[in-house]
Amino acid sequence: MAGELKTVSPEDAALNSDIPEEIVVKVKNIFASALNKDASEITETAHFFYDLGGTSLDFLSVLSAVQNEFGVVISAEAEASFATVTDFCCYIRDNVL
Amino acid sequence: MKIRLFNLFVKVTGWLPYKILFRTKIYYENKRSQSRRIKGAAIIISNHTSVFDYAIFLFVFIGRTLRYQMAEVLFRKKLLKLFLKLMGGIFVDRESFNFSFVGKSEEILENGGVVGIFPEARLPRKGEERPLPFKPSAAYIAMKSGAPIIPVYTNGAYFTSKRARVIIGEKMYAKDYIDPSLEEKENIERVNRAMRQKIVELENEFNKRQKKS
Numbered sequence: 001m002a003g004e005l006k007t008v009s010p011e012d013a014a015l016n017s018d019i020p021e022e023i024v025v026k027v028k029n030i031f032a033s034a035l036n037k038d039a040s041e042i043t044e045t046a047h048f049f050y051d052l053g054g055t056s057l058d059f060l061s062v063l064s065a066v067q068n069e070f071g072v073v074i075s076a077e078a079e080a081s082f083a084t085v086t087d088f089c090c091y092i093r094d095n096v097l
Numbered sequence: 098m099k100i101r102l103f104n105l106f107v108k109v110t111g112w113l114p115y116k117i118l119f120r121t122k123i124y125y126e127n128k129r130s131q132s133r134r135i136k137g138a139a140i141i142i143s144n145h146t147s148v149f150d151y152a153i154f155l156f157v158f159i160g161r162t163l164r165y166q167m168a169e170v171l172f173r174k175k176l177l178k179l180f181l182k183l184m185g186g187i188f189v190d191r192e193s194f195n196f197s198f199v200g201k202s203e204e205i206l207e208n209g210g211v212v213g214i215f216p217e218a219r220l221p222r223k224g225e226e227r228p229l230p231f232k233p234s235a236a237y238i239a240m241k242s243g244a245p246i247i248p249v250y251t252n253g254a255y256f257t258s259k260r261a262r263v264i265i266g267e268k269m270y271a272k273d274y275i276d277p278s279l280e281e282k283e284n285i286e287r288v289n290r291a292m293r294q295k296i297v298e299l300e301n302e303f304n305k306r307q308k309k310s
Contacts, residue, residue, distance in 0.1 A: 034282065049194045057233040059196065061282040064237070076200030083194060 100185035146253025165213035236288035239271040250299035
């Protein structure tokens, strides 16, 4: 609804609370580097394309950097839904840690 | 297996109509060292002139099952959607930010398959410079998979009195255009530019040969 504040459900908060801060910082830096922005401008829930103005080229460079940095292979199914720092962090947590 | 069998069925039943309707003539950039046989994984890239480009390439590279990236518009009609799924089409939704087609293409290449891509991502409109700028995903897939890129130019002369003609270029490798000192994004752009340039060169070569003949 217009004007309604988005709140994080307790389930989502619990789900994301165990992501190490180090991973979040690294992913934010990767986003910032790809988008030529300062890391402080990147919030965990900002949409890569809609909120941060990323292009497909930027996104592909993020995909590549995340795979190189964390040694994780991102599956086709996962690529379908990645859009925020949190999406990447959750995937890394579930597949690397 | 289902995809391979269905492709075989389509090729067997469609071969004669293809021969009659398109009468495709195939040229090679370097006839001595090239053939239509593709061994192992490969990425076919080409200019995009018509929805029939796919049908042409299906028969040009008849010995292999081609898995083409296909736009969402083609999947809107139920029957066509079923057909393309059975043919192994890789669904690309250009209207959303769904990049699963990248991973899917990489998986196919990893298993030794052949992926077809129209890097322009749409058909050019009247008056637009051709080929259109290439989208970066083809370059990214080529870089990540290391698979050879087979560039092809088609004149798009389908259903006319002229013959459909294609020229197959020599294989390229993304690694030959990568500069390790550059950032990933710049390298994707370098490979992307090289691929588009190759298609332009093939078009020039094709036009030169046409003038001679």
